[in-house]
Amino acid sequence: MVTKSKNDSSLPHQAFIALGSNLGRRKKNITAALGALESTREIEIGAISPLYETDAEGGPEGQPAFINGVVSVRTSLSPERLLSVCQRIESLLGRTRDIQWGPRTIDLDLLAFDDEIASEPELTLPHPMMHERGFVMKPLADIAPNWVHPILQQTAASLLAGLGERDWIHESDE
Ligand code: ADP
Numbered sequence: 001m002v003t004k005s006k007n008d009s010s011l012p013h014q015a016f017i018a019l020g021s022n023l024g025r026r027k028k029n030i031t032a033a034l035g036a037l038e039s040t041r042e043i044e045i046g047a048i049s050p051l052y053e054t055d056a057e058g059g060p061e062g063q064p065a066f067i068n069g070v071v072s073v074r075t076s077l078s079p080e081r082l083l084s085v086c087q088r089i090e091s092l093l094g095r096t097r098d099i100q101w102g103p104r105t106i107d108l109d110l111l112a113f114d115d116e117i118a119s120e121p122e123l124t125l126p127h128p129m130m131h132e133r134g135f136v137m138k139p140l141a142d143i144a145p146n147w148v149h150p151i152l153q154q155t156a157a158s159l160l161a162g163l164g165e166r167d168w169i170h171e172s173d174e
């Protein structure tokens with residue numbers, strides 16, 4: 001029997017996770033979330049995008065700007081289990097769910113999992129808003145420009161281009 005281990009790159013599934021923080025030490029929260037993902041036995045971290053600072057969209061007026069990035073992972077978990085690992089890490093890092101789209105120490109969204117398409121409220125794949133969000137598509141296109149959206153059948157690079165020009169601000173050091 002072949003056992004899957006973290007270091008032999010044999011983990012069968014490819015996924016992308018979006019990371020965002022606009023509360024507390026934002027970059028530190030993102031680094032901590034990456035560390036927690038990496039220390040999960042069934043997850044292996046691949047490429048990590050640059051981090052970008054963007055104004056919050058939606059939610060309460062005047063909330064602090066976000067730092068966003070995307071990480072590519074390989075995993076032996078199912079999509080549901082991977083999402084619950086993400087939610088456990090969110091709680092671990094002190095996220096509370098009070099205001100919708102409100103400030104959060106950390107938000108981990110499952111953007112895509114192989115070519116899977118799902119439309120449950122608890123898990124929609126690919127993430128239903130990803131292709132409309134520059135702060136997701138920019139870092140995704142940085143690390144995986146040729147990734148193809150399984151429903152829209154367009155690459156990350158072309159979906160990003162469709163969102164128009166924008167100045168991308170690299171994360172500031174806190
Ligand atoms: P948001 O990320 O939209 O600001 P939350 O992180 O609070 O909000 O997530 C709200 C719900 O979205 C979660 O209960 C989760 O089950 C659901 N959800 C559906 N699809 C996904 C996905 N692809 N990634 C993350 N959460 C998802």
Ligand code: MG
Pocket residue numbers: 107108109
């Ligand atoms: Mg979320």
